[in-house]
Amino acid sequence: MNFENLNLSKYLCDQLKAVGVNSPTEIQKNCIPKILDGIDCIGCAKTGSGKTLAFALPILQKLWEEPYGIFALILTPTRELAYQIADQFAVIGKPKNLRHCVVTGGMEMIVQARELSNKPHIVVSTPGRLADHLESCDTFSLKRIQFLVLDEADRLLGGKFDKQIATIFKALPKERQTLLFSATMTDTLEKVKMITKKNTFVYESTAEVKTVDELEQFYVLCPYNVKDGYLVEIVRQFREKDEKGLIMIFTDTCKNCQLLHMTLNEVGFDTVSLHAMISQRQRLAGLAKFKSHVSKILIATDVASRGLDIPAVSLVINHIIPNNATDYVHRVGRTARAGRQGRAVSIVTQHDIKLVKAIEAKINIRLKEYDVSGLHVAKILTQVHVTKREAQIKLDETDFDERRLINKRKKLINEGKDPDKVEQEIKRKRKEKKRQRFERRNLNNKNCDGNNVNSEQDVDNHINNVEKSE
Numbered sequence: 001m002n003f004e005n006l007n008l009s010k011y012l013c014d015q016l017k018a019v020g021v022n023s024p025t026e027i028q029k030n031c032i033p034k035i036l037d038g039i040d041c042i043g044c045a046k047t048g049s050g051k052t053l054a055f056a057l058p059i060l061q062k063l064w065e066e067p068y069g070i071f072a073l074i075l076t077p078t079r080e081l082a083y084q085i086a087d088q089f090a091v092i093g094k095p096k097n098l099r100h101c102v103v104t105g106g107m108e109m110i111v112q113a114r115e116l117s118n119k120p121h122i123v124v125s126t127p128g129r130l131a132d133h134l135e136s137c138d139t140f141s142l143k144r145i146q147f148l149v150l151d152e153a154d155r156l157l158g159g160k161f162d163k164q165i166a167t168i169f170k171a172l173p174k175e176r177q178t179l180l181f182s183a184t185m186t187d188t189l190e191k192v193k194m195i196t197k198k199n200t201f202v203y204e205s206t207a208e209v210k211t212v213d214e215l216e217q218f219y220v221l222c223p224y225n226v227k228d229g230y231l232v233e234i235v236r237q238f239r240e241k242d243e244k245g246l247i248m249i250f251t252d253t254c255k256n257c258q259l260l261h262m263t264l265n266e267v268g269f270d271t272v273s274l275h276a277m278i279s280q281r282q283r284l285a286g287l288a289k290f291k292s293h294v295s296k297i298l299i300a301t302d303v304a305s306r307g308l309d310i311p312a313v314s315l316v317i318n319h320i321i322p323n324n325a326t327d328y329v330h331r332v333g334r335t336a337r338a339g340r341q342g343r344a345v346s347i348v349t350q351h352d353i354k355l356v357k358a359i360e361a362k363i364n365i366r367l368k369e370y371d372v373s374g375l376h377v378a379k380i381l382t383q384v385h386v387t388k389r390e391a392q393i394k395l396d397e398t399d400f401d402e403r404r405l406i407n408k409r410k411k412l413i414n415e416g417k418d419p420d421k422v423e424q425e426i427k428r429k430r431k432e433k434k435r436q437r438f439e440r441r442n443l444n445n446k447n448c449d450g451n452n453v454n455s456e457q458d459v460d461n462h463i464n465n466v467e468k469s470e
Helices: 010-018 026-036 051-065 079-096 109-117 127-136 162-170 187-195 224-241 254-266 280-291 325-332 353-363 374-397 400-414 419-441 456-469
Strands: 041-044 072-075 100-103 122-125 147-151 177-182 201-204 215-221 246-250 271-274 297-300 313-318 342-348
Touching: 010 051, 010 079, 026 041, 026 051, 026 201, 041 051, 051 072, 051 079, 051 147, 051 177, 072 127, 072 162, 079 100, 079 122, 079 280, 100 109, 100 127, 109 127, 122 127, 127 162, 224 246, 224 254, 224 313, 224 342, 224 374, 254 271, 254 297, 254 374, 254 400, 271 280, 280 297, 313 325, 325 342, 325 353, 342 353, 374 400, 400 419
Parallel strands: 041 177, 041 201, 072 122, 072 147, 100 122, 147 177, 215 342, 246 297, 246 313, 271 297, 313 342
Antiparallel strands: none
């Protein structure tokens, strides 16, 4: 089957051939005809299966039948994914002079407001920034949109963006076509199925395995305090065999991401970082360096785990195992895309065994052991620890944590909350948890006089001593 068989116009088929896309994927075969027929759609398929074109192509065809702006709104959970989707629309819509606009945080609101007032055909946005525009200005309207797309819908509807999504939905027309796409079908999307229109078309990949066949998945078991040494050795070992392949390293927090970036640069690897604590311009610049192979290693938090299509990624490393098996599926989906071979290696410590079991149950595959020489790790371990400690000192001098706290306070103020009260409540809950742990640990202990050591005064003294030591 080719794209002509899906009732797409000649100009779209010609443009797809020009960019090297010759045949539709399964999700495109199933969803494009239904969307062209005006039916709401929920699409769920593996990462790298062509979900973006599954909604972009029918939207563009419908747009040129009756062109006006703003015709379609696409919402995404991350800024990088918003820019990537906009790029795909721009490439396919170039022959017809498509006008599009990207609305995300980290960029000038005034510039974005001006672009929105010019009525672009396609608006690609993150929920927070679009909600800000809707609440702060009236220079544009979403009342005539024909399409609403939620890309990575499970994350958008997972609770984090509820307030912003509610604001946006108030500004939308009731009569519209709604399209939801994701790589993972969560409980959230299962609930959405129940409340959508009766004739909503649902496409869900029937494959039992949640990751593609071209992906090899491994684990490395090591003690927690030497995992950085194993990370460096895995990268070094891969580089000996493949000098040109791109590597993505995922970790948990912005600070850990920045520390790994500084550490690996010092030990001889050219890396770029991608996390929420750097400006949007820096994020886009770093991603551009990685995509163009100027820097061949990208260290990122989960802001890079969803949707990013970088075909040449050969290796994904999980420096920190994600708490959610779904996040693992999205992370490793950055490699082995569009039929290419790829490899994922997860560094597993004694604390991660349950997480790995949950991941294996989710993907229906047993991870294989990855061979890393402990002797080689031992040789570099001291250097890695010293280098990371020096990076920690340098990072502390830049007030990294202080900037994070300032950003957090700003966010709370924007939400109408008192940051001091929120901080006090967090401290209270943390202290209560410590109290409960201490009481459980000493429930059956008695001191030499036969009195319980977990009296209220004893507990308070213990907690205060712990907090001083921290």
